[in-house]
Every structure is written in structure tokens, then in C-alpha cells.
Amino acid sequence: MVLVSTKMGAKILSRVAKITPFNAYYTEDDPWSEARRKGLHIPDNIARKYEICELDLLIQLPNSEVNYPPKPGDEVLKIDLESHYEDIFGISRDEPGYVWFGSLFGYKNAPIPLDIEKVPMHMAVFGTTGSGKSFSTGVLIEKFMCISAGENRAVSFPMIIIDANGDYLEYDKYFKQAYQDIDSKIRPVGWVKRFVFPHIAYQNSELRGEPVIGVDLDRLSVKEIAETIVMYHKGSLDGAELQISGIVTLLDYLRENEGYDSLHEFFVDDDLYDELIGKLRNFDTKRIAAATKPAIERAFAKFREIESNYKILSAKKESELTQDEFIDDITENGGIAIIDFSEEGATGVDIQVKQLVMTYLANLLFNKFSKYKIENRTRYLIFLIEEAQNFIPDKSYPISSSLAKNKLSLIATQGRKFGLSLCIVTQRPSFIDKIVLSMCNTFFIHRISPDDVSYVRTATGGLPSSLETRLTRLTQGHMIVTGQMNKLPFPLMISIPKADRIVPHPMGTTDVISTLKKLREGFDYI
Numbered sequence: 001m002v003l004v005s006t007k008m009g010a011k012i013l014s015r016v017a018k019i020t021p022f023n024a025y026y027t028e029d030d031p032w033s034e035a036r037r038k039g040l041h042i043p044d045n046i047a048r049k050y051e052i053c054e055l056d057l058l059i060q061l062p063n064s065e066v067n068y069p070p071k072p073g074d075e076v077l078k079i080d081l082e083s084h085y086e087d088i089f090g091i092s093r094d095e096p097g098y099v100w101f102g103s104l105f106g107y108k109n110a111p112i113p114l115d116i117e118k119v120p121m122h123m124a125v126f127g128t129t130g131s132g133k134s135f136s137t138g139v140l141i142e143k144f145m146c147i148s149a150g151e152n153r154a155v156s157f158p159m160i161i162i163d164a165n166g167d168y169l170e171y172d173k174y175f176k177q178a179y180q181d182i183d184s185k186i187r188p189v190g191w192v193k194r195f196v197f198p199h200i201a202y203q204n205s206e207l208r209g210e211p212v213i214g215v216d217l218d219r220l221s222v223k224e225i226a227e228t229i230v231m232y233h234k235g236s237l238d239g240a241e242l243q244i245s246g247i248v249t250l251l252d253y254l255r256e257n258e259g260y261d262s263l264h265e266f267f268v269d270d271d272l273y274d275e276l277i278g279k280l281r282n283f284d285t286k287r288i289a290a291a292t293k294p295a296i297e298r299a300f301a302k303f304r305e306i307e308s309n310y311k312i313l314s315a316k317k318e319s320e321l322t323q324d325e326f327i328d329d330i331t332e333n334g335g336i337a338i339i340d341f342s343e344e345g346a347t348g349v350d351i352q353v354k355q356l357v358m359t360y361l362a363n364l365l366f367n368k369f370s371k372y373k374i375e376n377r378t379r380y381l382i383f384l385i386e387e388a389q390n391f392i393p394d395k396s397y398p399i400s401s402s403l404a405k406n407k408l409s410l411i412a413t414q415g416r417k418f419g420l421s422l423c424i425v426t427q428r429p430s431f432i433d434k435i436v437l438s439m440c441n442t443f444f445i446h447r448i449s450p451d452d453v454s455y456v457r458t459a460t461g462g463l464p465s466s467l468e469t470r471l472t473r474l475t476q477g478h479m480i481v482t483g484q485m486n487k488l489p490f491p492l493m494i495s496i497p498k499a500d501r502i503v504p505h506p507m508g509t510t511d512v513i514s515t516l517k518k519l520r521e522g523f524d525y526i
């Protein structure tokens, strides 16, 4: 970014689109070619040398369209952060409701403002492996932990984070330390809790006592329970209409005619499960066809694996995720819940089980926020989903569809007043459901794969060609920010300085050589 200061007194904010160096010594048919061929001495610095810098003219400061082009001789200045900043962004550094993120490309300590009022319109973070996506998402999370609210106040944005690779677990450790040791820049956070799968918490002594992930089927409608069971069994609802309607008929009957309050308990308690199977077998075959019953029984048996293998149904008793007040607590007390889907917190848990937990959470959130809306109680929460292609997959992604997708689509299509904001983090944007992505209004784009370029161009509503050509070449920690949270009406390229991260990012590094060396101690071949 540079400023063109015109003789008419205008200041035009411009972006360097292209720099082309010229050196007459290296042009085709240059006058020295013969001398060079003969190896004669050519004096230094006799060739004409210059650089052509092409600028995209963005806005005339403080905030209007560029009406007159600059003229030859007009000065081109580097941005002076002290004197030009307010003119560029239209706000001062202490304006409430904004967080200051990264640093303008080419400048040190030149953060850009992000408008927190636009957070409810959903956001997405893209980047291939190693592009710095989780590092900068961590910085973004930290910014959301301390938002200037005026009058010496700061607030923290409540968040639920689906942590696919353990990139955010450090926050849990950090907030467990003494309150006075916590950096004041993130102190407005009310609490941070890490939720792990119960079978891990019970087995692993280091994780014993951690909050556990639990699912309460009674919080889902009968239809949702039926779909969840069938989806878990078949990986799809296609062609399973008879099974779904059979399960709905059976469960509705048990609840309404036989007075069973809890359908959940059928899948936890062995005796009740046997009772359920008995009821199914004896059920009126005019209402559930005899041929459908064995298929339902198989789906039930498979579904019980989630209890026998992972204990997430019996964890209902102790898990906060099954309690009615959980979302109230998180939204009213500035909580951050990290759902640990990493190998450490979810060892051996397959993707269908994670999808099931996501379906449950998405249901919980959608139902609660709908209730808030009806009751006119405004609440806000960011639902951050790492590896989002596993939960909101596009048809082209080779993973069985996820029930969570339906609810997340519903969340995505709610307007800004709903208060529930999605933050989708992915390596492969083109594998994310198109409808959900089309609802995202702010994009943080790191280096992406060439296969994703045209998709990102469409999703973001277009990028200037000078930026688009960089998408596949951005270096680690560089990104393009575009969309509603960006205060300026054009995309910005920024870098994320390492020092911006308050809580250290767990290094995703390996230790190949020293491990191999240690294992083969005593075998020196050199």
C-alpha cells in the first residue's frame, strides 16, 4: 500500500499491483551485445535502469471514490501510520467494537481493524497445510477474547471451538494457571474448558477429571433421533425412508402410548435395550413392515456401539454438554468450550462419531438460539469448526454426508440478528457445502491449492487480479482479508507477525532424526 499525494491536494490510497524492473543491458539486441560476445570490458552503470511500479488506485482519503487520476510528478509516499491511519480506516485505534489484526503487507506494526458487529455474518479461514492457518486462527481467537467496549471496558466473544488437530488446547492449559499470570490482553474471558471423549478421560490418567463430551438423545426430536441412528448405520439417508419412518413410529408410540419419558435410556441401559428390541419385534406389522424390522434392529445394534466403544450416551449424567444451562453459561459468562477432536482427546474415534457429536451440538445451538430469538434475548456465540469439510461436506467430497450439515446450513442462512456465527476453517474450500460457504461474509485466505482458486474467486465475489495471482504463492503467515469485517471496501493483504500470538502455538513439528538416532544408539556408520 502507498499513498499518492496529488498537486490538487488529494491523497489516493493505492496498492502496488506489479513491479517490473528494466535494465537496458539485458534487453534483446542491446547495444553492448557485440562487445560482450568479444569479451571486451564494459564499464559499469552505463545501461539505463529503472523500475515501473503499477498501482491500483483504491480510494481517495478519507473515504471517497477516486475522481481524478494522479499526474506525472505527483508524489508517491509510504503510509505513515501516525498521520494517515485514521484517514485510511476512518476510526481511531481505540474505537470500541474493533479488533486490530495482523499488519499491512510491507509494513511493520500496521494492523488492520476488524468490525466485530459483522461477526454474526459468518466467516471462513482457508489455507493449505502449513500455510499458517491455525496459527493465525489462534491470533484471531485471541483478538475475540478481548474486544474494546469503550469506557475502559473490554469483552470476550463466547466461542465453541471444534479442535480437529489439538491446535487450540494450549488455551485450556493457559487459563488453568493463576489469574494474575494471564496476559491482560485476553483476561476478559470468563472460562475455558476442554471437552474430551469419555472413554479417553476414563482411561488416560492425565485426562482424568477433564470435562467429557456427552450426548443426550432426548434433546433431539424423534425424527432427528431416527435420522441420526440411520445415518450412523448407513452413512446416508438415501433409500432409508422406511427405516426412518419405522423408527419414528416405534419411538413415538413408546413415548406417547406406553409412557416412556426418556428414549435416550433405551440405548444406555441393557435391560431397556432388550425391551426396545422386544417391542420392535412384536410391533404391529401393518405399521412397521416385517421386512423393515430386521434393518431397524441392525441400525439400533450398530448405534449402540457409540455407547459401548465411547460411552458418550452414559456420559449424559456428568457432561455439561447435555445440560440445559450450558449454552446460557457460555454465552452469558464469556466462556470458551474447546471440543477436543484431536488424536489425544479422541483417540481412535472415527469420523462418523465425530459427525454425530457435531450433529448434536449443531442441534443444541440451533434450538437454543431459536429460543433466544423467540424470547427476545439477544446472545452471541462463534461456532468455530476446524477441518470443516468433514462436517459440512460438498457432494464432491468423498466422505459420507453429515446430518450436522443440515443444521449448520440452517444456522448459516439465519440473518445477523440470530447471533450464532459460524467460523469455518478448512484446507480445501471447494469441498465445503456451497450453500454454507455462500453465507460467509468475511474471508481470511492463506495460500490455497490451485484447484481451489476459481472456487475462492466465486465465493469471495472476486479478487483483484494482482491479489488473485498470489493466492497459490502466499508465504507462511501471509493472507488476504476480504469481506464485511474488513473496514475497507477492498481486499487487504496482511502478514501475521509471530509476536502477535499471546498463547504459544503448539509446534506441529516432527522429531525424525533425533528419534531414529536414539533408537539406534551405538550403531555409528560414519
Ligand SMILES: Nc1ncnc2c1ncn2[C@@H]1O[C@H](COP(=O)(O)OP(=O)(O)OP(=O)(O)O)[C@@H](O)[C@H]1O
Binding pocket: 127, 128, 129, 130, 131, 132, 133, 134, 135, 136, 165, 427, 476, 477, 478, 495, 496, 497, 498, 505, 506, 507, 508, 509
Ligand atoms: N505468522 C506466523 N509466524 C511464525 N510462524 C508461523 C506463522 N504461521 C505459522 N507459523 C508456524 O508454521 C507452522 C505451521 O503453521 P500452522 O500449524 O498454522 O499451519 P496450518 O495451515 O494450520 O497447517 P495444518 O492444516 O496442517 O494444521 C507452525 O509451526 C507455526 O508455528
